[in-house]
Amino acid sequence: MSSPIIVIGAGLGGLVTARILSMQGLEVVVYEAETSIGSRAQGGLLDLHEYNGQLAVRAAGLWDAFLALVRPNEDAKRVVDKAGNVLLDHPGSTDGTRPEIDRGDLRRMLVDSLPLGVIRWGHKLTSISTTSEGHHELQFANGHRIVTEVLVGADGAWSRVRPQLTDARPDYSGVTFIETTLADGSGRYPAAAALVGDGTLIAPSPGQAVISHRHANGSLTTYAAVTRSADWLASIDLDDPEGGRAEIATAFADWAPPLRTLVTESDAAPTVRAIHALPVGISWARTPGVTLVGDAAHLMSPFAGEGANLALLDGAELARAIIASPDDTEAAISAYERDLFWRSETFARASASNLMLFFGADAPGSVAGLFQRVLS
Ligand SMILES: Cc1cc2nc3c(=O)[nH]c(=O)nc-3n(C[C@H](O)[C@H](O)[C@H](O)COP(=O)(O)OP(=O)(O)OC[C@H]3O[C@@H](n4cnc5c(N)ncnc54)[C@H](O)[C@@H]3O)c2cc1C
Incomplete structure (x- = not known):
């Protein structure tokens, strides 16, 4: 060479x-x-x-x-249903x-x-x-x-x-993530932070899911995951910060309040991520x-x-x-x-x-x- x-x-x-x-x-x-x-x-x-x-x-x-x-401890994993009932709770570890x-x-x-x-x-x-x-x-x-x-x-x-x-x-997988972030989630949104626990929370339901992580500094990062067509994706204005918020407020309207908080509240405009493979x-x-x-x-x-x-x-x-x-x-x-x-x-x-x-x-x-x- x-x-x-x-x-x-x-x-x-x-x-x-x-x-x-x-x-x-x-x-x-x-x-x-x-x-x-x-x-x-x-x-x-x-x-x-x-x-x-x-x-x-x-x-x-x-x-x-x-x-x-x-x-x-941030390897803790918790799976809940859309009403917030805990189905699996795996504690975090140091090693x-x-x-x-x-x-x-x-x-x-x-x-x-x-x-x-x-x-x-x-x-x-x-x-x-x-x-x-x-x-x-x-x-x-x-x-x-x-x-x-x-x-x-x-x-x-x-x-x-x-x-x-x-x-x-890459092809669009049919799943889109809308990412929200909350600084000091533990202090400002205690019910949501408590449901997330020490690590990652996964709340799946047919066609949509909430995946959230609590960081050591208390901040919360959440993906509201929705299944939507490529045509829907093409119709979304990715530069409109309110577009994503309206969509998820409707999609998660009947979910438990702490889960709704995670997907509807955000300090920054939610980021839309289409999942491709x-x-x-x-x-x-x-x-x-x-x-x-x-x-x-x-x-x-x-x-x-x-x-x-x-x-x-x-x-x-x-x-x-x-x-x-x-x-x-x-x-x-x-x-x-x-x-x-x-x-x-x-x-x-x-x-x-x-x-x-x-x-x-x-x-x-x-x-x-x-x-x-x-x-x-
Ligand atoms: C929401 C989400 C969650 C994920 N969670 C996990 C997880 O928990 N665990 C896991 O293992 N994986 C996870 N992944 C997958 C993981 O993020 C990627 O597989 C990984 O980052 C790929 O690394 P990479 O180095 O191949 O590419 P990248 O990290 O994408 O790096 C590519 C680099 O190339 C640069 N680049 C691009 N185009 C050019 C160009 N034309 N000229 C010069 N530079 C260029 C980019 O700026 C970038 O720095 C997740 C992905 C997503 C979307």
């Missing part, structure tokens, strides 16, 4: 790839569209699993730094096998672990062309242009790199010198809680394969992709089937049963 490995995207997948490659002295540069680490709120908690996310953190040599950021960490803290830990200059902020990839030598010429919105032999697309759901490998595009079992034929990690490779709905975990593991596995054969990156990428495809298909299938459990006719009992199995 005569040129540095180029990673597009400083999300979890791209950062772990770069961290492990640079630990071994391989030259890597990460191009990120955002202008700095603080330019977008990262929000949300992630629980990292022993069989993927945690393995990647260990491979990156960051286990102790990670443990220092774990939020004790759980699925430790919860703030997504922003995890990303910052990875950014801080990289040598200065590895990440080039404010570089949004706009197009890719192939040179006569079969290398990849990258054009960025700020005018920067480079050529590389090895290109890693870690650029998330709407990847610009993915079309080099496949025509597959790539086809289950997505794969592609080998194209020399280019591959994908994380959501770019296998975007799935969040109902199995695996997307970030897989992005981390993908990054670690790709870096491991390249380190094992640095002079034959084609062999390395082929080996990486062989496992990537079956691994992501397994979890994409689980995510799709959990989505049916969350919103199907048997909710909330189906979801209480799911968590019973996962947590026992």
Whole structure:
């Protein structure tokens, strides 16, 4: 390899790839569209699993730094019905096998672990062309242009790199999240905070759900999840802060008051997030010198809680394969992709089937049963 490995995207997948490659002295540069680490709120908690996310953190040599950021007790899970009756109550722990960490803290830990200059902020990839030598010429919105032999697309759901490998595009899952936030929820909305408990509350019902998390500082972040058509989504004005509020006030009108509070009150304008997924079992034929990690490779709905975990593991596995054969990156990428495809298909299938459990006719009992199995 005569040129540095180029990673597009400083999300979890791209950062772990770069961290492990640079630990071994391989030259890597990460191009990120955002202008700095603080330019977008990262929000949300992630629980990292022993069989993927945690393995990647260990491979990156960051286990102790990670443990220092774990939020004790926030792995508590509670499932209630729409009237607020508790169906499952799983207490939090300080040494759980699925430790919860703030997504922003995890990303910052990875950014801080990289040598200065590895990440080039404010570089949004706009197009890719192939040179006569079969290398990849990258054009960025700020005018920067480079050529590389090895290109890693870690650029998330709407990847610009993915079309080099496949025509597959994410499809709308039929579920839309409307996100609300309440600072000092414990003090201002005690009944709602008490129902949420120490960690995550899930209140599913056929066709809709409330998913809320209480953070250590007492703030509450909630997703009001509704099943709606693509036509409905197209009709929503995403820039109208009142649009989302009116929709959820109607949809959750007959829910228990604390649950209604969680979805109708918000300090900031609610954020609308349409949940998309790539086809289950997505794969592609080998194209020399280019591959994908994380959501770019296998975007799935969040109902199995695996997307970030897989992005981390993908990054670690790709870096491991390249380190094992640095002079034959084609062999390395082929080996990486062989496992990537079956691994992501397994979890994409689980995510799709959990989505049916969350919103199907048997909710909330189906979801209480799911968590019973996962947590026992
Ligand atoms: C509501 C919700 C809840 C979730 N909960 C969980 C959970 O509990 N557990 C879990 O494991 N997963 C969860 N996920 C999934 C998880 O968020 C993703 O799978 C994970 O963030 C993917 O990481 P990534 O690095 O592949 O992509 P991203 O985190 O999306 O990072 C991609 C990066 O690429 C950059 N980028 C994009 N385009 C360009 C470009 N053209 N040029 C340069 N840079 C670019 C972006 O700015 C971004 O920084 C959830 C997802 C959602 C939507």
